[in-house]
Amino acid sequence: MELSPQLKQLRDFYYKTALKLPPEKNFVHAPGLIDRPAFFTFEHLKTHLNNPLLLPTYFSLYWQGQRVDCTPAVGHKVIQASEAPFLNKGILQEYLANGASMVLEGIDILEPQINAMCAAIDQAGEAVLSNSVVFFSQAKGGEAYRGHLDTSDVLVVHLAGAKKWRIHARQKPRWVDLNELDPAAMGPVDAEIVMRAGDALYVRNYTPHQVATAHDYSMHMAFDICDRKVNADTALHLLLEAYNRDAAACYAGEGEILDKLAAHAAAPAYRKTLADLGAAQRENYKRARAMIGSNRVAALDALIAAETRARI
Numbered sequence: 001m002e003l004s005p006q007l008k009q010l011r012d013f014y015y016k017t018a019l020k021l022p023p024e025k026n027f028v029h030a031p032g033l034i035d036r037p038a039f040f041t042f043e044h045l046k047t048h049l050n051n052p053l054l055l056p057t058y059f060s061l062y063w064q065g066q067r068v069d070c071t072p073a074v075g076h077k078v079i080q081a082s083e084a085p086f087l088n089k090g091i092l093q094e095y096l097a098n099g100a101s102m103v104l105e106g107i108d109i110l111e112p113q114i115n116a117m118c119a120a121i122d123q124a125g126e127a128v129l130s131n132s133v134v135f136f137s138q139a140k141g142g143e144a145y146r147g148h149l150d151t152s153d154v155l156v157v158h159l160a161g162a163k164k165w166r167i168h169a170r171q172k173p174r175w176v177d178l179n180e181l182d183p184a185a186m187g188p189v190d191a192e193i194v195m196r197a198g199d200a201l202y203v204r205n206y207t208p209h210q211v212a213t214a215h216d217y218s219m220h221m222a223f224d225i226c227d228r229k230v231n232a233d234t235a236l237h238l239l240l241e242a243y244n245r246d247a248a249a250c251y252a253g254e255g256e257i258l259d260k261l262a263a264h265a266a267a268p269a270y271r272k273t274l275a276d277l278g279a280a281q282r283e284n285y286k287r288a289r290a291m292i293g294s295n296r297v298a299a300l301d302a303l304i305a306a307e308t309r310a311r312i
Contacts, residue, residue, distance in 0.1 A: 001112055001113065001115075001116040001293060002116075003113070003116055003117060003120065004039055004113055006034045006037060006038065006039050007039055007113060007116070007117045009033055009034050010033065010034065010117065010155070010157055010200060011117065011120045011121075013030055013033055013200050013202075014120075014121060014124070014155055014202065015124065017030065017202070018153075018155065018202035019124060021202065021204070025204075026167070026169070026170040026190065026203070026204045026207045027167050027190070027191070027201065027202060027203045027204065027207060028201070028202050029193050029195075029199065029200075029201050030199065030200040030201070031196070031198075031199050032196075032198050032199065033157075033198055033199060033200040034157065034198040034200070035198055036197065036198065037157065037158075037159050037197060037198055039111075039113055039114070040107070040111065040114070040134065040159055040221055041159070041160070042160065042219070044111070045104065045134065045136060045219070048104060048110055049089070049092055049104075050089065052086060053086075054087055054089075055074065055085060055086075055087055056070040056071060056074065056087070057105075058104065058105050058106055058110075059102055059103060059104050059105060060102065060103045060105075060144065061091070061092065061095055061096075061100055061101075061102045062100060062101045062102065062103075062142065062143070062144045063095055063098075063099075063100045063101075063142070064142045065142045065143075065146065068091070068095060068100070070087070070091055073087055073088040073090070073091040074086070074087055074088075075087075075088055096138075099138040099139070099140035100138065101135070101136060101137035101138060101142060101143055101144045102135075102136050102144065103133060103134070103135055103136075103144050104133065104134045104136070105131075105133055106131075106132075106133075107132035107133060107134055107221065108130070108131065108132045108292060109292055109295075111132075112293065112296070114132050114221075115289070115292050115293050116293065117132070117223070118130045118131070118132055118223065118289065119289050119293065121155065121223055121225055122285070122289060124225075125225070125227065126229070126282070127227065127228045127229045127278065127281065127282050127285065128225055128226065128227060128228065128285075129226055129228045129285040129288065129289065130223050130224060130225050130226060131223070131224040131226060132221060132222070132223050132224075133221070133222050133224065134159075134219065134220070134221050134222075135218075135219065135220050135221075135222065136217070136218070136219045137163070137211075137213045137217065137218050137219075138213065138216065138217050138218075139213040139214075139215065139216055139217070143211055143212060143213065145179070145211070146179070146180055146181070146210065147180070147181040147182070147183075147185075147186050147208060147209070147210040148178055148179040148180070148181055148208065148209070148210075149171065149178055149181070149205075149206050149207060149208040149209070150178075150203070150205060150206075150207075150224065151173070151175065151178065151205055151206065152205050152224050152225050152226045152227060153202070153203065153204055153205050153225040154202070154203045154205075154222050154223065154224055154225065155200070155201075155202050155222070155223040155225060156195070156200065156201040156202070156203070156220055156221070156222050156223075157198075157199070157200050157201075157220065157221050158195040158196060158197055158198065158199045158200075158201075158218075158219075158220045159197060159219045159220055159221060160197055160217065160218065160219040161196075161197070161213065161214075161215040161216065161217040161218035161219060162194055162195065162196050162213070162214040162215040162218060163194070163195045163211050163212065163213055163214055163215075163218040163220060164192065164193070164194050164195075164211065164212045164213075164214040165192070165193050165194075165195060165201065165209055165210075165211050166189055166191075166192050166209060166210045166211075166212075167189070167190050167191045167192070167193070167203065167207060167208075167209045168186045168187045168188060168189055168190055168207065168208040168209065168210075169187050169188045169189075169190050169207075169208075170204060170206055170207045171187060171206045171207075171208065172206065173205070173206055174206075181208060185208075186208045186210065187208060194214055195218075195220065228281060228282075228285055229278060229281075230274055230277055230278045230281065234277070235274060238270065238273055238274065238277075239261060239264055239265055239270065242264040242267070242269075242270050243260065243261055243264055246260075246264070247260065248260040
């Protein structure tokens with residue numbers, strides 16, 4: 001699918017500016033990149049929230065810094081002896097009307113144009129499968145997320161209202177203590193910027209940031225640029241499988257056990273297993289992105305066209 005002119009502007013910002021950011025820089029802000037963003041508006045958000053098939057899997061609702069458990073609002077209707085779940089939208093209406101914030105996930109699944117944008121982002125990395133999320137917040141209800149850092153790079157485009165970003169110095173990679181960071185854990189502040197409709201922002205991984213709605217409301221879209229290479233958990237699991245098939249001798253010391261593990265880690269067979277798995281995963285990601293892009297029903301197009309001609 002061809003990208004809209006506005007999303008082409010965002011794609012070009014990512015390729016020509018964000019990806020060429022000097023190593024010492026941890027973010028770049030492009031004020032007014034897009035004039036009045038139209039590819040995702042409050043109308044789009046309302047349409048998705050009113051979808052009768054919407055379930056809590058696709059969203060998170062926050063009120064005064066706490067996540068709202070929406071599972072009690074899921075009901076069931078029996079249809080041909082099967083239970084069809086549905087959400088009582090009253091819970092969304094009540095909380096949003098009183099200032100709650102929310103995160104809507106999987107926008108690339110819901111919106112073909114956004115999936116096309118994700119596909120363009122994916123092409124910049126060896127094993128990237130990006131994800132798109134919309135954040136809506138209101139000043140009196142608090143933010144969805146507090147101070148945190150992301151393990152992936154993030155591309156942001158602001159859609160409505162205004163939001164203040166406080167960006168801190170980048171930290172070393174880790175997989176723990178990522179969220180609910182106190183001021184000491186956030187580290188020194190690098191910059192404070194206010195995002196307004198049409199602004200774009202690129203933030204490198206492991207860069208702590210905290211946001212606050214600077215208007216009555218704020219809405220932005222974020223693209224999580226996730227590195228999907230074989231991770232450490234999988235690599236260690238495969239290494240342990242190799243060790244279990246050919247272990248150190250009974251009563252071996254800790255050093256001998258580590259030497260045996262190191263030998264397995266260096267073995268061509270183990271390295272080939274990792275390489276083959278990585279290649280298979282990359283192929284799966286490509287198929288997944290293509291499937292999401294073509295995941296539409298077109299069987300009725302001819303009938304719709306015929307009816308349209310008949311009305312003219």
